[in-house]
Amino acid sequence: MKDYSLTQVECEWTQQLNRWVETFRPYSTEGKCATYIPALAEANPEHLGICVASEGGQALKAGEWNVPFTMQSISKAISFMAACSIHGIEQVMERVDVEPTGDAFNSIVRLEAHKPGKPFNPMINAGAITVTSLLPGKNAIEKLEPVIDLLEDILDYRPPLNESVFKSEWETAYLNRSLAYYLKQNGVLASPVEEALEAYSRQCSIQITAEDLAKIGLVLANDGLHPYKGTQVVPRKITKITKALMLTCGTYNASGRLAAFVGVPTKSGVAGGILSAIPPRGRNNGPFSHGCGIGIYGPAIDEVGNSVSGILLLKEMVEQWDLNIF
Numbered sequence: 001m002k003d004y005s006l007t008q009v010e011c012e013w014t015q016q017l018n019r020w021v022e023t024f025r026p027y028s029t030e031g032k033c034a035t036y037i038p039a040l041a042e043a044n045p046e047h048l049g050i051c052v053a054s055e056g057g058q059a060l061k062a063g064e065w066n067v068p069f070t071m072q073s074i075s076k077a078i079s080f081m082a083a084c085s086i087h088g089i090e091q092v093m094e095r096v097d098v099e100p101t102g103d104a105f106n107s108i109v110r111l112e113a114h115k116p117g118k119p120f121n122p123m124i125n126a127g128a129i130t131v132t133s134l135l136p137g138k139n140a141i142e143k144l145e146p147v148i149d150l151l152e153d154i155l156d157y158r159p160p161l162n163e164s165v166f167k168s169e170w171e172t173a174y175l176n177r178s179l180a181y182y183l184k185q186n187g188v189l190a191s192p193v194e195e196a197l198e199a200y201s202r203q204c205s206i207q208i209t210a211e212d213l214a215k216i217g218l219v220l221a222n223d224g225l226h227p228y229k230g231t232q233v234v235p236r237k238i239t240k241i242t243k244a245l246m247l248t249c250g251t252y253n254a255s256g257r258l259a260a261f262v263g264v265p266t267k268s269g270v271a272g273g274i275l276s277a278i279p280p281r282g283r284n285n286g287p288f289s290h291g292c293g294i295g296i297y298g299p300a301i302d303e304v305g306n307s308v309s310g311i312l313l314l315k316e317m318v319e320q321w322d323l324n325i326f
């Protein structure tokens with residue numbers, strides 16, 4: 001049961017969001033639902049939803065903002081924050097770097113090309129599997145707990161696992177298995193291979209909505225301070241690093257393009273989710289100058305792995321409402 005619900009504000013901005021959703025929805029035909037995880041292909045490619053959450057628990061919502069989908073790569077930002085909160089940033093940095101790759105999210109190439117095979121950043125699969133291997137717990141189910149606990153701290157409910165998406169990924173995770181075994185060989189993984197892999201696949205299958213993503217974005221925008229409870233749910237310094245990583249590595253090998261042409265810290269997932277955090281800006285004109293969290297869902301993705309209509313919607317909104325952090 002969700003009790004931290006955002007109040008839907010009906011205003012001219014909501015009407016504008018509705019218009020943008022209908023403008024960009026048709027662009028979904030330029031993408032396709034992911035098929036390499038077979039269960040993801042069952043999504044409706046025409047769905048497009050958005051939620052923008054602001055300080056006072058108010059939100060703008062449009063389209064399919066309430067349709068559940070799995071976090072996929074967006075969970076990498078959560079597991080990174082959980083691992084850093086538990087072990088400290090330095091200990092996590094011993095096993096994973098913070099450099100963009102310019103390669104696909106599941107690429108293995110740099111693990112061999114750069115010795116000693118430490119993953120470049122926590123937002124690609126190799127880095128995320130490594131981060132998950134660091135989470136405490138004797139098995140995959142226990143390792144998932146800190147990720148769900150952190151989500152519960154933010155959302156006020158424990159998001160469920162989509163078992164069929166998990167099963168589908170688990171049965172077809174050949175590339176991730178290759179990455180994980182390679183990492184183990186190089187002494188990078190902190191736990192048994194299958195345990196880290198299973199925990200990683202499970203965290204990718206956590207089911208949320210665009211509204212939930214907007215709440216996560218708002219906490220990031222507020223440097224880890226929960227806007228509703230007033231508690232620090234993630235240490236400030238960790239949220240700063242996470243936002244920097246979202247900007248530089250969060251949308252895979254389109255991260256440079258996103259940073260240059262959209263200009264907001266963003267993490268995407270192959271189920272079509274987009275999480276953005278807009279910190280408060282030192283000006284008082286336009287919507288959301290006190291910062292906001294944005295959650296978008298549009299399951300038709302491009303060849304890089306980002307929602308086609310979702311990114312177009314984000315770009316338009318950021319431009320029109322002057323949300324670019326630069």
Ligand SMILES: NC(=O)CC[C@H](N)C(=O)O
Pocket residue numbers: 071072073074105106125169176201204268269270271305
């Ligand atoms: N980019 C993504 O969202 C990838 C996540 C997916 N579970 C994978 O490991 O391939």
